[in-house]
Amino acid sequence: MMVPYGNVLLLAIILFLMGAVCAISRRNLIMILIGVEIMLNASGLAFVGASLKWQQFDGQAFVLFIFAVAASEVAIGLALIVYSHRRTGSVNADHYNRLKG
């Protein structure tokens, strides 16, 4: 007996909400991407805890795919940030207002 399953889930929930708060309240695009990373990581933690509770490997297999999704998401996201920084000279989400008339 290590820890109750609820504690692992609660830790994952707190981490996920921290990522969400970071993605909502920061204006910097890189910090928004970091918030998304924290959220993906927290969901992985919940998967691993559930995998241990039910003694099945499926949760761990899903974490593997979450890693793949996170890696490709970061590659595309950072490339987009560099691209838009080259165009507008800013990484602040509030400065992308060129569509405004």
Add this chain to the structure above:
Amino acid sequence: MTFYGLIFYVLAAVTLVSTVLAITRRLLVHAVVYLIISFFATGLLFYLLGAPFLAALEVIIYAGAIMVLFLFIVMTLRIESSKKSARETFRRWFPAILLGAISLLVSGLLVFEAPGSRMGLNARLVPPAVFGRYVFERYWFPVEIASFLLLIGLVGALYLGRQEQRPEEGTGG
């Protein structure tokens, strides 16, 4: 509380504190370095919860590759650090923290009212060889899709990061 339980709570505290520090830093380099500590602690948590292969991948991919990529981009771009007044900061953080606290309250109640959440977890290690055999027997098709997704990510990053065409440079200035 057992020895493993103590380790779990220490690692959880390290993860939470370093994540809080990471999301509140104004300088991006500090945020990234705190996040590396957080991902290391999460990797150790994976190991504690019986997934040594995923723990290694967490350190290699998250703390290694992804965070170094972030660090490179942060150092490459010139990022203006905007000084905000305290009132402005409060106005930006308050709604997010309020909504996060409400969600935490509701989901925490949900978790602890659910049957089986008090059940203790028994430590069990899944050897990487067994795990790999399981993944390639049961999930060979998602593995192919994941490889395709990584290829698309590579192509997309190359396309977005390419230099501008010559004629555009000449006319656009």
